[in-house]
Amino acid sequence: MYWNDINASDEEVNALAKYLDVNDDGDICEEDFLAWYQEAATTVASETNAVRQALLTRRTVNNFDKTPVPDIVLRNAIEAAIAAPNHKLTEPWRFIQLGQETISKIAELNAAEIAKKDPEKGAKKKARWENIPGWCVVTCKKSDDELQQEEDLAAVACAIQNFQLSMWADGVGVKWTSGPITRSPEFSELCGIDTETEKHVGTLWYGFASGGLAQLMDQGPNRKKSVDDVLSSLP
Template identity: 45%
Template structure:
């Protein structure tokens, strides 16, 4: 891949909020997860764990989130959330291995974020978009139970919703000069 190709891929990838109903091929998703495993990581810790969810597990999470929403915002909001979440074609949960060492824990989290970026770019190169969500449900003990994750061992970094984009939003960034300080 030419240098400008990777730059273009990075600059054109977008968070997708609306997906077509068709679920992408599992082969493409597995290839993207493999790319996630090639993220930089301190001391080759490879702290990422991926959970590729099936329909039964997704339905349990949709129910959990709808109930959480109902408690906070009422029945109408819960139904809207249920309707929206029920249309998302693909779900991946990404976790980071925990460490008793706070520096190692931070390094693990950073590596997992790099892995998620690799996954996002790999999927985008195949015409598949993602939304990385970190809403309240990702911190709920009930989600850990549904996924059979021991929170003492793994921390949920987020849920990646994936699918073919209905639309691809545009975006812009501040110029590099706004965020760059060059020192002697």
């Protein structure tokens, strides 16, 4: 057996050789190698399928229960988010976790606007927003370069998708929202957003889904277009 093409230390190579030599005769036969290879290939296929399933089954969650989400889940999601591709490594994102005091102020701000037309609806909306267990506001750095700004916004969108997938993997649902109130100066002030230097891209509500994530996955992706509808090919 030749190890010249393996990018590993001598210690790692020796450990692998010992693992493959199942009958401990000092020789690695074809049967030994194939047994290991098939196991490794099966593991890779399983992991690949898990990633695809996360992409295909993730759903937007609209209704959350009141169970608090541990901070480690949020930190894991942000770690995944900031691994998103970004041209020239600009890292244009910022994540702001909101506490209950700030959430209540935003809920009141939104309810007051709604109450101008429908006081009862405003009160219901306030209660609903205050009961959403997790809020994370995401911003993007502003740039005077129009192309750079476009690329940075795309990068932040990728980061938000990574965030959602990480949360989903931990059994937590997310809703990406960007309603009218989030574009108001009052919202920016409450969240500590400097509108001269950064732009609000989305507010991420997160929490454990009422009824669990499984019942959402059964609803289907709710997409109007298939692969054939959106894929074209050129010679």
